Amino acid sequence: MSTFTPFGDLTGRKLLLATLVLALANFMVVVDTTIANVAVAHITGSLAVSTTQGTWIITSYAVAEAICVPLTGWLAGRFGAVRVFASCLMGFTAFSILCGFSHTLEMLVFCRIGQGLFGGPLMPLSQALLMRIHPPEKHAQAMGLWAMTTVVGPIVGPIMGGWICDNLSWHWIFFINLPIGIVCIFAVLHLLKPAETQIAAVKVDAIGLSLLVIAVGALQLMLDLGHDHDWFSSQLIQALSITSFMAFVIFIIWEMTEKNPIVNISIFRHKGFSIAVLTLGCGFGAFFGSIVLIPQWLQTNMGYTATWAGYLTATMGIGSMTMSPIVAKLSTKMDQRILASFGLVILAGVTFMRAFWNNEADFMALAWPQILQGFGIPFFFIPLTNLALGSVLPSEVASAAGLMSFVRTMGGAIGASLAVTIWDDHASISRSEMVSRLHPETTVDMLVSQGYSHQAALATISNLVNQQALTQSANHVFLVFSTIFILGALVIWLCPKPKKVAAGPTH
Known part of the structure; x- marks a missing residue:
């Protein structure tokens, strides 16, 4: 096997360090997509804003990232992939610090938009640079490391975010990017200069x-x-x-x-690509909306700390890490519509299980849907990605991957907004229905006879009603999302039977 590399002395230990730095940068960006999920309750409390407004912290980052992803190719062609990567690392780190110093919602959302704009190109560029610095026979191993950071990031994010919020302050979920960012910037500028790409005056x-x-x-x-x-x-x-x-x-x-x-709309002429990407966008919206809602419900209703909400959210990582290599292998042997449909049915089933949660549920009753969901996620992501990229021409794979990433990220942002909005709106309806059926005088008299003051009795009843209303509303959201997954499992069969498996970028 050839070990030739066209980048001078970027071999041996230097190549290993460059690989680890690119993987670490990707890991930092991926962690930031989920680390704030468990921190929303802390942030909204600290800034005295509503839960609905708190969701802007997540959606502003996702939308800014989605807008910037289609620009990655143009930026790399115009200024050079290594320069853009280093500049984006600097911008991402700077805005991370500003996020940590934010003391108003407006400032925090503005800085999260900055994070998203600079963070958007980092994932695809880290993947492209890994492919560039390794000889062809090492591409699979390099992509394996990249994929591992992409899978582990969303698992570590909630745990890390929860622990930091409970033991330090929510501001530190952003400050921790500073040392990682500085190390990555320094290493990229010193190690990857020989791998710089050619530049051209490409029109945007x-x-x-x-x-x-x-x-x-x-x-x-x-x-x-x-x-x-x-x-x-x-x-x-x-x-x-x-x-x-x-x-x-x-x-x-x-x-x-x-x-x-800026976006190659003509790729949607491929029926298989259009259906797979539509299913991926809607499914990811339901998936991401759930993982945004669950930590907030746990902390608001169940008395969970941010740390334990992070532990519960992260249990889905067990199945994801176990099944990803298995599903990748199955994808080369089976009709990927079967695999994708199976994954969507699993996600529908676990989401339906959540629709029957109550305020007395213990940790394992809440964790089982998360664990089972982890086993379903690879069946959802990997076959849909292959179906989409396998439906386009080889020359269109890069553009199709960018467009797919944009649709998926936008789906997540919309899903998060809708989840929290429906949760809040339906809670008001549930509260009104429960109050109309209550006989508060009898309940108040009973509590007063047990030693409560009249005001304390009313407050106790009000808190119980609010808790039940929020749980019923969360169950309603999960029922809606379960329906979306079922529809996706049916719609995916409209894809033409795949004739090949695409081996393209999955960012």
Whole structure:
């Protein structure tokens, strides 16, 4: 086997260090997608904002990241992959520090947007640079390490975030990026310079990018502000919805006629790609909405600390790490529609199990759906990714992977917003229904006879009603998400039978 590398002395120990640095940078960005999930309750309490507003901390990062992913190829071609990677690391680290120093929701959301904008290109660039610095015979091992950091990151994030919030302060979930960022920046500048890519004055589709930012930004603002402004009875929400719809329509028309589009819309002509990506986006929205909602419900209703909410959330990692290599192997031998449908049915089943949770459930009753979900996740992600990339032309794989990443990330952001909004709205309905059936005088008299004051008795009843309303509402959200997974399991059979397995990027 050849061990030739075109990058001078980037061999042996230096190559190993460069590989570890790229994997570590990817790990840092992936952890930041989930580390804030268990911290939302702490942050909202500290900043005195509602749970719905607290979700902006998660969705602002996801939306900014989604907008920046399609720009990665242009940035690397215009300025060089290593320069862009180092610059993005600097920006991500700087905005992480600013997030930690934030003392208002507005400042924190602004800094999370900055994190997302600089963090978006880091995942695909870390993957591309790993492929670039290793000879072809080592690509599989390099991608194995990259995939491991991508799988382990969402497991470590909730545990780390919970422990930091309980033992230090939520500000430190952002400050911990500082030492990692500095090490990665220093190492990239000193190790990866020989692997810099060629640059060219590539024209950027500025109009397409502007339309994309307006469309996505208006849509996310509508979802995040809708609850507080009573949805479409508000002129602001009406204006945002019209703006988003019109910008999306114009964006699609523009991209279909542009010579160098920011997003290659024409890839959607492949039926298999369109159905697989639509299923992936909707399924990931339901999945991500659940993992955002569960830690908040655990801390609000069940009295869990952020640490224990992180432990519970992370139990799904057991199955993910176990099944990923098995599913990858099965994907080369079986009809991937069967695997994807099986995975979606598992996710539907575990989400349906959650729809019967109550306030007396113990840790294991809550953990079992998480553990089983972990076994289903690889069946969901890997076959759908292969179905999508296997449906396009070889020359379109890179663009298709970027577009798939954009749809998946946007699905997650929308799913998180909808989960918390439905949870909050339906809790009010459940509360009203329960109050209408209560006979408070009898209950108050009983509590007073047990030594409660009249005010304390009323407060106790109110707290119980609120807890039950929030649990019933969470169950309602899980029922909706379970239905989405079932629909996905059926829709995926509209894909043409795959003839090949794509071996392309999965970022």
